[in-house]
Amino acid sequence: MRGLWQLTWIEIKIFLREPLGALGTVFIPVIVFVAMGKLGTKLFQPSELAASRAFRIDIPVFAALLIAVNAVLSLVSIISIYREGGILKRLRATPLRPQTILTAHVLVKLILSAITLALTLFAGKRYYASGDNVHAIGFTIALLISVCSILSIGFLIASIVPTARFAQPIGSVILYPMIALSGLFVPLRAMPPGMRWAARALPLTYCVSLLQGIWKGDQWLAHVGDVAVLAVVFLFCTALSSKVFRWE
Amino acid sequence: MIAPKPIVKVSALRKTYDSFVAVDDISFEVFDGEIFGLIGPNGAGKTTTLECVEGLRTRDSGSITVLGLDPFRDIYKLQDRIGVQLQEAQLQKRIKVKEAVHLWSSLYRKPAADGDRLLEQLGLAEKRNARFMTLSGGQKQRLFIVLALINDPELVFLDELTTGLDPQSRHAIWELVRGIRARGKTVFLTTHLMEEAERLCDRVAIIEHGKIIDIDTPEKLVNKYCPERTVVLTAEDPRAEAYFRGIPRVEEVVRKEMRFTIRGSGDDLVTEVIRCLSENQIRVSDFRTVLPTLEDVFLRVTGRSIRD
Numbered sequence: 218m219r220g221l222w223q224l225t226w227i228e229i230k231i232f233l234r235e236p237l238g239a240l241g242t243v244f245i246p247v248i249v250f251v252a253m254g255k256l257g258t259k260l261f262q263p264s265e266l267a268a269s270r271a272f273r274i275d276i277p278v279f280a281a282l283l284i285a286v287n288a289v290l291s292l293v294s295i296i297s298i299y300r301e302g303g304i305l306k307r308l309r310a311t312p313l314r315p316q317t318i319l320t321a322h323v324l325v326k327l328i329l330s331a332i333t334l335a336l337t338l339f340a341g342k343r344y345y346a347s348g349d350n351v352h353a354i355g356f357t358i359a360l361l362i363s364v365c366s367i368l369s370i371g372f373l374i375a376s377i378v379p380t381a382r383f384a385q386p387i388g389s390v391i392l393y394p395m396i397a398l399s400g401l402f403v404p405l406r407a408m409p410p411g412m413r414w415a416a417r418a419l420p421l422t423y424c425v426s427l428l429q430g431i432w433k434g435d436q437w438l439a440h441v442g443d444v445a446v447l448a449v450v451f452l453f454c455t456a457l458s459s460k461v462f463r464w465e
Numbered sequence: 466m467i468a469p470k471p472i473v474k475v476s477a478l479r480k481t482y483d484s485f486v487a488v489d490d491i492s493f494e495v496f497d498g499e500i501f502g503l504i505g506p507n508g509a510g511k512t513t514t515l516e517c518v519e520g521l522r523t524r525d526s527g528s529i530t531v532l533g534l535d536p537f538r539d540i541y542k543l544q545d546r547i548g549v550q551l552q553e554a555q556l557q558k559r560i561k562v563k564e565a566v567h568l569w570s571s572l573y574r575k576p577a578a579d580g581d582r583l584l585e586q587l588g589l590a591e592k593r594n595a596r597f598m599t600l601s602g603g604q605k606q607r608l609f610i611v612l613a614l615i616n617d618p619e620l621v622f623l624d625e626l627t628t629g630l631d632p633q634s635r636h637a638i639w640e641l642v643r644g645i646r647a648r649g650k651t652v653f654l655t656t657h658l659m660e661e662a663e664r665l666c667d668r669v670a671i672i673e674h675g676k677i678i679d680i681d682t683p684e685k686l687v688n689k690y691c692p693e694r695t696v697v698l699t700a701e702d703p704r705a706e707a708y709f710r711g712i713p714r715v716e717e718v719v720r721k722e723m724r725f726t727i728r729g730s731g732d733d734l735v736t737e738v739i740r741c742l743s744e745n746q747i748r749v750s751d752f753r754t755v756l757p758t759l760e761d762v763f764l765r766v767t768g769r770s771i772r773d
């Protein structure tokens with residue numbers, strides 16, 4: 218993995234130089250999250266807030282998921298742009314291994330998402346009475362597992378979208394409905410059977426279940442199933458994209 | 466003379482895109498320490514050939530050996546020892562010149578060449594802090610040449626090295642490429658500029674429709690395909706025309722007032738004309754010879770029509 222750190226570092230710098238790069242990915246989620254929290258404290262009494270499932274669990278999990286999905290979408294579009302512009306090919310004509318190039322991009326996204334998430338949760342701490350029983354480390358691990366599997370889906374998308382112009386829209390069309398059906402807005406129990414069946418087939422549903430559970434303070438044992446599904450998704454997508462990925 | 470040692474050996478290379486045959490069963494060798502050029506019309510298969518040799522494209526059949534390695538199987542070992550400039554490439558829009566150079570020098574196992582010196586040599590020193598997207602076309606091209614040379618490679622591939630460059634840059638790059646050869650390295654390039662091939666290459670291969678038409682030194686190719694010589698002179702002597710027509714191997718004498726254009730073939734034509742002038746004491750006020758160039762060879766063997 219020679220060159221991994223140099224490449225990762227340069228890619229972070231390049232990303233932050235993008236107009237809206239730092240602002241769009243790091244600060245906007247923080248601002249939105251805090252604004253929602255502020256609104257909540259205006260509209261409701263503290264006791265109501267503490268009792269509200271939405272404020273206790275769903276919004277923080279939603280924020281985490283959204284940051285992850287946005288990171289993946291941005292990864293998909295960067296990979297497509299790099300491929301179309303011949304940048305990937307130019308990088309591949311050096312001793313850089315393909316895995317190194319892709320890992321660097323994943324790392325960039327992970328690092329930026331982690332920073333965003335930490336800032337978001339920290340800034341919103343006052344407004345979201347998640348209690349002290351949230352296990353930061355546990356939640357981070359759960360999030361990492363989720364992000365890895367979503368990233369692998371992203372790579373699969375990046376492997377097959379034909380042009381950079383379609384990368385972002387196609388990615389959105391695939392990923393955003395997954396959020397809608399993930400059980401975050403409508404619990405699985407309340408869905409009609411057909412929808413529930415569809416929701417069960419989507420990987421994000423398992424991310425939500427895992428993230429909600431760990432945020433609430435569930436034991437890991439209760440979520441072995443979720444982790445297993447996400448691991449399978451990860452392995453499947455990674456294997457498939459390594460077969461169909463195009464460099465130019 | 467010691468037999469030249471081949472650094473690149475290609476035999477019976479074939480590459481198709483779907484049903485289109487881009488490279489059709491070609492074989493050639495590039496020798497240690499030479500500048501080898503691949504010339505041919507658009508779409509002839511130069512880039513395809515070069516990228517198969519670099520290990521960036523898979524071949525359908527045939528064998529390729531580069532520095533004793535198979536460019537497809539041993540790609541990583543090979544990439545440490547070669548430098549590559551692609552015909553069409555981009556870098557990250559917002560990467561700075563110095564960052565690119567720094568990144569590239571960190572990728573190779575052996576100590577890198579002096580990046581700052583290379584930037585200097587290619588006139589990019591002032592652009593060290595510029596972002597890639599703000600560079601002009603020629604500056605980008607020069608940056609890619611810097612990157613191709615950053616690991617001080619034993620073998621450099623340059624695909625259309627001076628496309629889009631001004632004469633100053635072109636000459637600077639020719640000097641640079643000769644410098645690479647002077648240090649015992651090998652250069653494998655493609656070009657559309659026949660002047661470039663003629664001035665720079667020790668040997669050139671002419672490729673068309675995926676087939677190699679001929680491989681030789683530029684001079685030998687000129688002698689072989691364009692043996693004609695032309696002498697243009699001005700003489701006021703009324704007897705001149707008849708004498709000129711009597712010179713052996715003269716094919717045509719065109720007279721326009723006092724100006725004669727004498728065409729013939731063979732190396733001896735010029736000598737024969739001079740001998741004729743002195744034996745017959747013909748006074749000339751102007752004399753010049755027009756020799757065919759590699760460009761004439763190129764147009765003759767590949768035809769004059771534009772390629773699709």
Ligand SMILES: Nc1ncnc2c1ncn2[C@@H]1O[C@H](COP(=O)(O)OP(=O)(O)OP(=O)(O)O)[C@@H](O)[C@H]1O
Nearest residue numbers: 482485487505506507508509510511512513514552
């Ligand atoms: N990726 C590809 N897919 C399909 N056809 C291709 C591909 N790359 C090249 N070709 C075709 O193969 C032929 C040879 O292309 P190549 O790029 O090797 O030509 P070239 O000699 O380098 O031309 P130029 O002087 O224009 O750079 C062309 O007809 C081109 O259309």
Ligand SMILES: [Mg+2]
Nearest residue numbers: 511512513552
């Ligand atoms: Mg080409």
